[in-house]
Amino acid sequence: MRQVDAWRPSRRDILKLGMAAGVAGLTGLAGCGAVPAKPDQNAPQLRGGVYSHGATGGGLKDTLEPYFPVTNPDIARCMQLYEPLLRWDANYEIEPSVAESATPNGDNTQWTLRLRDGVEFHNGKTLTAEDVMFSLGKVTDPQKPGSGGTELAKILELKNSKIVDPKTILLQLNQPYAVLDQLLAEYTVGMLPTDFDVNRPVGTGPFKFNRFVPGQLSQFDRHDNYWDGPPFVDQLIIYDFADDAAKVNALLAGQVQSVDNLPNYLAGTIEQQGASPLISETGAWVPFTMRVDVAPFSDVRVRQALRLIVDRQQMIDQALNGFGILGNDMYSPFDPAYAKDLPQRVQDIDQAKSLLRQAGQQDLDVELVTSSAVGAGAVESANLFVEQAKKAGVTVRLNKADANVFYGDRYLSWNFAQDFWNTRNYIPQVATSSVKGGVYNETHFDDPTFTALINQAKAEPDEAKRNQLLHDAQKIEYDTGGFIIWGFKRQLDAYSNLVQGLQPHRYLPCSNFGFKRASFVTPPT
Amino acid sequence: MTDLATSAPDVSTAAAPARTGSSGSAWVKWLARRVGLAILTLWLCSVLVFFATAALGDPVRAILGKDYASSPERAAALAAELHLDQPVIVRYFEWLGGLLTGNLGNSIANGFPVGELVGDRIVNSAVLVLISAILIIPVAFAIAMISANYRGKRTDGVIQVIMITLAGLPEFVVAILLVALFSTTVFHLLPAVTIAGGGAPPWSKPASMILPVLTLVIAVAPYVSRIVRSSLLEVLDSDYVELARLKGVPERIVMRKHALLNAIVPGIQVIALQLAWLAGGVLFVEYVFSYPGIGASLVDSVRNSDFPMVQVLAMVIAAVYVGINLVADVLSILFTPRARTAISS
Numbered sequence: 069m070r071q072v073d074a075w076r077p078s079r080r081d082i083l084k085l086g087m088a089a090g091v092a093g094l095t096g097l098a099g100c101g102a103v104p105a106k107p108d109q110n111a112p113q114l115r116g117g118v119y120s121h122g123a124t125g126g127g128l129k130d131t132l133e134p135y136f137p138v139t140n141p142d143i144a145r146c147m148q149l150y151e152p153l154l155r156w157d158a159n160y161e162i163e164p165s166v167a168e169s170a171t172p173n174g175d176n177t178q179w180t181l182r183l184r185d186g187v188e189f190h191n192g193k194t195l196t197a198e199d200v201m202f203s204l205g206k207v208t209d210p211q212k213p214g215s216g217g218t219e220l221a222k223i224l225e226l227k228n229s230k231i232v233d234p235k236t237i238l239l240q241l242n243q244p245y246a247v248l249d250q251l252l253a254e255y256t257v258g259m260l261p262t263d264f265d266v267n268r269p270v271g272t273g274p275f276k277f278n279r280f281v282p283g284q285l286s287q288f289d290r291h292d293n294y295w296d297g298p299p300f301v302d303q304l305i306i307y308d309f310a311d312d313a314a315k316v317n318a319l320l321a322g323q324v325q326s327v328d329n330l331p332n333y334l335a336g337t338i339e340q341q342g343a344s345p346l347i348s349e350t351g352a353w354v355p356f357t358m359r360v361d362v363a364p365f366s367d368v369r370v371r372q373a374l375r376l377i378v379d380r381q382q383m384i385d386q387a388l389n390g391f392g393i394l395g396n397d398m399y400s401p402f403d404p405a406y407a408k409d410l411p412q413r414v415q416d417i418d419q420a421k422s423l424l425r426q427a428g429q430q431d432l433d434v435e436l437v438t439s440s441a442v443g444a445g446a447v448e449s450a451n452l453f454v455e456q457a458k459k460a461g462v463t464v465r466l467n468k469a470d471a472n473v474f475y476g477d478r479y480l481s482w483n484f485a486q487d488f489w490n491t492r493n494y495i496p497q498v499a500t501s502s503v504k505g506g507v508y509n510e511t512h513f514d515d516p517t518f519t520a521l522i523n524q525a526k527a528e529p530d531e532a533k534r535n536q537l538l539h540d541a542q543k544i545e546y547d548t549g550g551f552i553i554w555g556f557k558r559q560l561d562a563y564s565n566l567v568q569g570l571q572p573h574r575y576l577p578c579s580n581f582g583f584k585r586a587s588f589v590t591p592p593t
Numbered sequence: 594m595t596d597l598a599t600s601a602p603d604v605s606t607a608a609a610p611a612r613t614g615s616s617g618s619a620w621v622k623w624l625a626r627r628v629g630l631a632i633l634t635l636w637l638c639s640v641l642v643f644f645a646t647a648a649l650g651d652p653v654r655a656i657l658g659k660d661y662a663s664s665p666e667r668a669a670a671l672a673a674e675l676h677l678d679q680p681v682i683v684r685y686f687e688w689l690g691g692l693l694t695g696n697l698g699n700s701i702a703n704g705f706p707v708g709e710l711v712g713d714r715i716v717n718s719a720v721l722v723l724i725s726a727i728l729i730i731p732v733a734f735a736i737a738m739i740s741a742n743y744r745g746k747r748t749d750g751v752i753q754v755i756m757i758t759l760a761g762l763p764e765f766v767v768a769i770l771l772v773a774l775f776s777t778t779v780f781h782l783l784p785a786v787t788i789a790g791g792g793a794p795p796w797s798k799p800a801s802m803i804l805p806v807l808t809l810v811i812a813v814a815p816y817v818s819r820i821v822r823s824s825l826l827e828v829l830d831s832d833y834v835e836l837a838r839l840k841g842v843p844e845r846i847v848m849r850k851h852a853l854l855n856a857i858v859p860g861i862q863v864i865a866l867q868l869a870w871l872a873g874g875v876l877f878v879e880y881v882f883s884y885p886g887i888g889a890s891l892v893d894s895v896r897n898s899d900f901p902m903v904q905v906l907a908m909v910i911a912a913v914y915v916g917i918n919l920v921a922d923v924l925s926i927l928f929t930p931r932a933r934t935a936i937s938s
Contacts, residue, residue: 120788127893128702128710128902282703282710283893284885285788307788307883310892313769314786314883320777321785341777476654 104342107568113587119301119567121583122315122327126308130282132269134258135207135214140328140577141286141308143255147581148288148304149190150258150271153181153200154249160351160402160491160574162249166195166259166272166295170252176244176529181237188293189261190276197231202262204239216256218507219496223248244527246534247495255576274299274584283308300569300587319343319562325586326563326570328577332389338562346579348559348572349393351401351491354445356436356453356552357510359483364434368548369427375413376420377460378453380554387448391558397549398542399501400494401556402574404531405538410546420460433463437485441471446486449554480510491575494538498522502545511550518544566590616937623936627922631915638911639692643685646900646907653677671701675900692908698901702894707905711890715909717795718879718886721802722871725809730864732810733817737856738848740818741825753819760815764874768808768881775804786883795885805882809875813867820863824856858928865921872913 126141134150137143153167168182187195205226207217228240241248251257261270269277274296275288288304307324309315312331318324320341330338335345358365358374365371375397384392393401396412424430438450447468454464474485487510489501500506503522504514518541525537545551561578563570569586570579579585653671657664676684691698697707736752743749759767776785784801795802828834829852837851838844879888887906894902926932 127897128700128705128890128899129893129897131703281885282705283889309786309883310889311880311883314881317772317777317785318788318883321772321781321783323784323786323788472651472654 104565106344107565107589109568109571111568111589113300113569114589114591115300115302115587117301117588118303118305119583119586119588120305120307120324121578121581122309122318122324123306124309124312124315124327124329127283127310130280130286130308132266132277132280132286134260134264134266134269134271135217135256137215137256139308141306143576144306144328144578144581145280145286146255146258147273147576148275148306148583149269149273149277150255150260151273152253152255152257153259154253155255156253156575156580158571158573158575158580160493162253165253167200167252170249172246172248172529174529176246176248176527177241179239179241179248180232181239183235183237184295185235187272187295188291189272190270190291191261192293193261195259195261195272196234197237198234199261200237200259201226201229201231202264203258203260206260206264207257214256216251216254219499220251220257246526246528247493250493250496275304278303294584296584299584301583304583316562319564322564322566324564325567325588326561326578326583328561328581330560330562332391332560334562335391335560342565343562344565346561346563346570346572347391348561348577348579349574350557350559351399351574352489352557352559353395353399353553353555354443354449354486354488354557355399355554356450357482357485357487358550358552359481359510359512360548360550361512361514362483364427364429364432365483365550367427367429369423370429370432371548371550373420373423373427373429373432373460374457374462375552376416376423377457377462378552378554379415379456380413382456383445383449383452384555386452387445388555388557391560392445392555393558395553395555396546397551397553398546399489399551399553400492400497402491403494403538405494405535405542407539407542407546410543415456417460424460424462430461431463432461433465434484435465435467437467437469437474437482439469439471439474439486441474442486443488445557446488450486480508482510485510494542495522495526498541502549513545513550515544515548619937623926624923627919631919634915635908635912638915639689639908640685642904642907642911643688644681646903647681647684652898652900674699675701688904692905697905700894700902701899702897702902707901710902711887711905711909713794714885714887714890717884718875718888720794720796721805721809721879721884721886722868722875724802725806725813725871726864726868728806728810729814729817729867733814733864734821734853734860736814736818737821737825738853740822741829741852742848744826744829756815756819759811760819762811764808764812764878765881767811768804768878771804771807771811772881787885788883805878805884808878808882809871812874812878813871816867817860817863821856821860824859825852828852828855854928858925861921861924861928865917869914869917872910872917 121144123141123144126139129138131138131142132145132149134146137146151166153165154162154170155165157163164184166184166187168184170179170181172179181200183195183197183200189195204224207214208221208224208226209217210221213221223241223243223245225240225242230238232238239248258271264270272295274291274294276291278287278289280286285305285307290299290302292298309318309327315327316330316334316338319327320338320343330345338345358371360366360371380394384390384394394412396410398407398410400406421430424432436450436453438447440447450466454466457464487508489497500508502509502513503519521537521541525534525541528534528537559577566589567586568589570582573580573582652675653668657668657671672678676687688698695708699705700707700710736756740749740752772785774780775783783803784798785804787795787801787805834847834851837847875886876888876891878884879886880892883889887909890902891906894906926936
């Protein structure tokens with residue numbers, strides 16, 4: 069049996085770190101030689117130790133369900149236990165995972181999956197095509213589709229799909245779908261064995277289940293036969309943290325080696341105390357949403373005027389504490405088809421005024437509905453918008469609604485409001501937000517030319533041609549859409565300088581919760 | 594040597610043989626009345642808790658949030674699970690019945706029985722409060738005695754300034770200062786949060802409990818010590834203490850035997866109030882230290898609109914409040930000879 073408490077940072081390490089931090093804190097001598105420096109990411113990595121991660125949020129809703137993660141720690145747990153067929157790499161591009169390849173036929177209606185050899189579940193069983201069919205059936209179960217299976221269920225025809233041999237599956241779709249691989253790379257479509265039991269969860273991920281206390285912690289052991297190289301540490305514990313201060317204190321006191329979702333204002337201070345921020349780009353956005361089917365927003369000139377009113381840089385600086393990337397009223401910035409060539413929209417009050425005059429709305433007076441429930445940056449950017457609109461003579465009345473009201477009866481029918489979206493590529497995003505029938509189409513956008521372009525793109529096997537179609541679709545949204553997308557958030561996490569191996573990642577926080585690549589910098593004692 | 598403080602009960606016990614039966618039944622009657630009142634209070638609390646949580650908006654909407662619009666099936670299922678089709682009075686009595694028989698219902702957030710979810714956490718919180726209380730009482734009395742002993746001198750002044758300062762600091766400031774001092778910024782001696790148990794009870798790693806306990810002691814002890822000090826001073830100025838001094842009883846014994854016993858009663862009352870406050874105040878301290886008690890659960894349950902959990906936790910806190918006050922009342926009576934005789938005669 070493996071020694072569980074094989075290694076924790078020794079008392080001396082902690083004292084060293086602490087004294088150094090104390091000196092830095094008391095004298096304000098940031099970066100004086102004694103503070104442990106940022107680890108050399110290229111140094112050879114050491115084995116052993118118990119790695120603790122502080123995850124933000126969590127609570128009684130915590131679950132180990134592979135297809136229904138609710139809280140942020142749930143996502144972190146999913147990433148340790150289960151693996152999808154394909155996965156997102158650090159640049160938000162698809163790479164093979166437990167499947168070696170996923171290739172479409174000529175018209176994108178059939179996809180062939182090839183499984184990797186020797187992928188082993190935590191219980192020692194080898195992953196087979198049957199497990200994959202079982203998992204896909206479970207995630208797209210019409211009675212209870214998983215959060216990653218809703219879109220998949222609409223296009224996948226499992227009845228007509230078949231197992232060709234134990235390593236090969238032919239997936240039949242009911243419509244052409246060019247980016248099935250993107251849906252299969254979501255962390256919510258992990259592969260399970262056919263005898264899966266959530267009380268003893270088994271997957272193919274780098275860590276295997278040990279114990280789980282909802283709202284407190286989950287504990288995992290290294291999966292020694294992990295196909296992608298076993299993790300460096302022996303054991304992983306993910307703690308729930310309800311309070312930001314407690315989370316950061318635990319990091320600085322050496323009780324956890326990393327935390328996700330560090331408050332932006334702390335990025336500078338932790339560097340003086342033996343920890344490093346981990347900053348990643350993301351495609352997450354907090355747009356203003358204008359309903360294109362009700363006055364005054366039904367007039368495209370009004371929508372464009374409001375887009376020109378926004379000082380995007382100011383919003384990033386003040387609403388996101390500078391942790392953002394400029395937005396150009398289009399989403400999915402990491403999609404290969406993202407229309408980078410369209411000119412960056414900047415604040416232009418004269419142009420906005422002129423557009424409003426043409427629309428007969430020079431004294432425009434609108435209500436903007438916001439809520440702290442929308443997430444970080446929402447209420448702040450709404451306040452900024454009120455100020456910025458004044459310059460163009462537009463009166464914006466701010467309605468700060470409670471969560472229950474904001475996401476209540478009138479959610480998805482507010483005339484002018486906000487919402488939050490996480491990183492998605494273009495086609496999956498359009499399906500939920502920008503076509504008739506999209507579940508969260510808060511702008512009520514429904515442009516026949518746009519929808520036709522999207523449908524054409526879904527069936528187009530040639531990537532260059534497909535991207536051109538998507539580019540044309542984005543141009544329509546750029547010119548007439550109902551979103552004001554002023555920026556994308558940067559993700560801020562942090563790790564102790566006593567560990568190495570965490571890298572910025574565009575998909576999920578804290579290096580894609582990639583603790584399999586983390587290791588302690590000092591050898592086990 | 595006789596002193597006035599204990600002479601009254603002596604009289605009553607001297608006459609006791611004749612009156613034992615009636616004084617015993619008087620005590621039972623008195624106690625029954627207090628317990629009855631406590632139960633009445635708790636019942637009123639249950640009405641308030643239930644109607645406050647059941648009447649605040651549509652629970653299903655609150656629970657589902659963004660998903661309410663997109664999944665009407667889940668909304669219907671939840672409404673059925675919460676028995677929202679029944680009148681609120683019926684739901685109240687069903688809930689009360691469940692509460693009394695230990696059937697606490699299931700959490701909405703994860704479907705587990707509430708009893709299972711809160712059991713360990715209530716124990717953890719109780720241990721935290723209990724350890725703090727055990728430390729608070731001697732610490733507060735010791736400080737009060739030293740202070741009273743040096744009344745008007747510099748020592749007293751310094752102690753009083755420190756006590757007022759500490760009493761004025763909100764407990765979250767105390768917590769942050771303690772963590773910065775002992776865990777993160779200055780020294781690196783103690784764990785900053787109570788997570789080290791790896792799921793085992795927090796006291797399995799005693800070091801991780803030091804800061805939460807210390808925070809509670811610092812938050813509560815100053816009040817108690819100030820109240821005890823002022824009642825000590827009152828007693829020290831009284832005629833019978835003066836008489837004891839005149840009779841040549843050493844000051845040390847005057848303080849311990851004559852003054853302290855009589856200052857205990859107001860002390861008990863203020864300790865009870867503070868302990869009752871701890872039952873709620875501990876929530877914040879637990880939050881800051883990630884202590885696995887009821888605090889995080891309550892906050893989380895309120896956020897999840899998890900009514901069964903909120904109701905049970907609110908009732909637990911109310912019960913602690915009422916219970917501590919009941920115990921304090923009984924103790925005060927026992928320590929007040931005049932009140933004691935008033936009941937038994």
